[in-house]
Amino acid sequence: MANLRIQRISGHTGTVPGRGTQRQEQVAKLIDTTTCIGCKACEVACMEWNDLPFRETTFDNTYQTMPDMAWNYWTLIRFNEHAREDAPFQWLMRKDGCMHCADPGCLAACPADGAIVQYQNGIVDFQQDNCIGCQYCVTGCPFNVPKFNPQTKRVFKCTLCSDRVGVGLEPACIKACPTGCLHFGTKDDMKALGNARAQQLREHSGFASAGLYDPPGVGGTGVMYVLHDITNTEAYGGLPANPRVPWTVRVWKGPLKWLGNLAMVGGLIGVTLHYLRYGPKQVKDDSNGGAA
Amino acid sequence: MSPHPSVARIQRYSLAERVVHWTSAITYSYVLATGLAFYSPHLYWIAVILGGVPTARFWHPVGGVVFVATLVLMLRSWMGDMRITAVDRAWGRAVNHYIVNQDEALPPSDRFNLGQKYFFWVMVWGGIGLVVSGAILWFPEVVPWNLRLIRMAAILAHVACALITIGAFIIHVYMGTAMVRGGFTSIIRGEVSSAWARMHHRLWYERVTGK
Numbered sequence: 001m002a003n004l005r006i007q008r009i010s011g012h013t014g015t016v017p018g019r020g021t022q023r024q025e026q027v028a029k030l031i032d033t034t035t036c037i038g039c040k041a042c043e044v045a046c047m048e049w050n051d052l053p054f055r056e057t058t059f060d061n062t063y064q065t066m067p068d069m070a071w072n073y074w075t076l077i078r079f080n081e082h083a084r085e086d087a088p089f090q091w092l093m094r095k096d097g098c099m100h101c102a103d104p105g106c107l108a109a110c111p112a113d114g115a116i117v118q119y120q121n122g123i124v125d126f127q128q129d130n131c132i133g134c135q136y137c138v139t140g141c142p143f144n145v146p147k148f149n150p151q152t153k154r155v156f157k158c159t160l161c162s163d164r165v166g167v168g169l170e171p172a173c174i175k176a177c178p179t180g181c182l183h184f185g186t187k188d189d190m191k192a193l194g195n196a197r198a199q200q201l202r203e204h205s206g207f208a209s210a211g212l213y214d215p216p217g218v219g220g221t222g223v224m225y226v227l228h229d230i231t232n233t234e235a236y237g238g239l240p241a242n243p244r245v246p247w248t249v250r251v252w253k254g255p256l257k258w259l260g261n262l263a264m265v266g267g268l269i270g271v272t273l274h275y276l277r278y279g280p281k282q283v284k285d286d287s288n289g290g291a292a
Numbered sequence: 293m294s295p296h297p298s299v300a301r302i303q304r305y306s307l308a309e310r311v312v313h314w315t316s317a318i319t320y321s322y323v324l325a326t327g328l329a330f331y332s333p334h335l336y337w338i339a340v341i342l343g344g345v346p347t348a349r350f351w352h353p354v355g356g357v358v359f360v361a362t363l364v365l366m367l368r369s370w371m372g373d374m375r376i377t378a379v380d381r382a383w384g385r386a387v388n389h390y391i392v393n394q395d396e397a398l399p400p401s402d403r404f405n406l407g408q409k410y411f412f413w414v415m416v417w418g419g420i421g422l423v424v425s426g427a428i429l430w431f432p433e434v435v436p437w438n439l440r441l442i443r444m445a446a447i448l449a450h451v452a453c454a455l456i457t458i459g460a461f462i463i464h465v466y467m468g469t470a471m472v473r474g475g476f477t478s479i480i481r482g483e484v485s486s487a488w489a490r491m492h493h494r495l496w497y498e499r500v501t502g503k
Binding site: 011012013109111112113132133134135136138139144148153238246247248249251252256257259260261263264267268271274275278279280281282283284 | 329332333334336346391429433445446455463466470471474487
């Protein structure tokens with residue numbers, strides 16, 4: 001069933017089973033950072049639903065009790081203390097996790113057939129059974145999301161609860177959010193909601209540069225943010241202003257691959273033609289073909 | 293009675309040199325085959341044949357390290373022989389004669405001709421590029437996020453270096469097995485005939501025989 005809904009497959013030749021076979025709306029998660037209170041309920045819900053093993057928390061005198069995402073920790077609120085000139089001190093809290101890019105850098109970089117798939121509804125999902133542990137996705141991701149498990153040699157990340165979404169439920173984190181800052185629905189609905197909220201922030205709440213984060217460099221994302229200040233995305237714990245699939249991945253998968261294929265096939269054809277035209281070099285005054 | 297000069301045997305490669313060469317050849321072939329599987333989905337089946345893709349992924353860097361170790365050993369034993377000289381440059385200018393098998397029109401070569409020297413240095417520099425970029429690809433987690441450009445560059449550098457060595461490798465294998473008769477035997481048994489040595493490496497022949 002899930003197989004039929006796949007529209008893109010990493011490291012794959014031939015057809016993709018699911019393209020256009022079912023009616024599928026693009027889905028999206030909308031994260032309103034302006035109403036996040038940093039309670040971490042989404043983190044707990046993610047651990048609960050996905051049965052992830054617990055990790056030790058750390059303490060460094062901030063609310064950041066988990067330093068980073070990990071192979072068994074797929075979503076993380078990043079706490080950023082932001083000093084502003086024109087207004088009081090501000091918390092910027094951003095729920096970090098896989099952005100489910102429409103044009104995923106991880107999938108572009110992945111050499112393993114079927115290790116990364118994109119469903120027709122836009123969810124980008126890792127299939128650990130097909131993963132070879134090369135970590136190219138780690139380099140291909142512009143958001144620093146995929147995490148390697150050194151014991152199993154597999155890479156993990158947020159699935160957007162593809163198992164829940166597949167049966168018509170919303171992701172676990174959405175369920176758990178007490179302030180309603182997390183929303184889930186079709187991409188169109190979420191964009192409309194996010195833009196309306198950003199407009200409200202601009203017009204009524206004094207956040208003149210509030211906006212919806214849906215970066216076009218990766219074709220838009222299946223996880224979008226409402227930010228108080230869209231012009232300063234980096235302040236939200238290193239959210240890139242203009243994320244792109246790394247150009248080195250593009251060059252490698254594009255022109256370099258064609259050049260390489262041409263050179264290798266050309267080389268084989270070249271030496272074959274050379275042999276047919278000129279033949280071997282024989283040692284003339286030698287009864288033994290040059291061999292000792 | 294000494295054998296006729298044309299069939300007299302001259303040692304060209306010591307046992308140690310041959311062991312190193314074939315260790316190099318086997319490990320390079322392995323990393324080439326598995327690397328091609330990671331390079332293109334159309335060649336992914338190679339890794340399936342070689343024991344499965346995760347297995348190939350596990351051994352590919354190990355094979356690469358052994359290959360580079362053989363390059364170090366070859367550098368140690370052949371560094372002097374591989375220096376490009378004025379004689380080589382003259383040979384290079386006449387290389388068209390070599391390609392069309394008019395070897396009598398070529399300036400004499402020493403132990404290695406210019407083509408062999410180029411091959412050697414392409415593999416050495418390509419090997420350095422491969423091992424440096426490969427180490428980054430092997431342990432990407434040691435490269436911090438703000439230096440991710442290094443990781444991105446490594447992806448590109450690794451495949452670019454590999455393609456350059458593959459081009460050289462195709463020519464090397466063709467010449468060693470099909471084109472230059474006697475060459476293949478020499479790297480297996482270590483010996484060549486006097487006539488072979490005179491034809492292909494006259495300066496070396498004169499040096500080692502004193503003729």
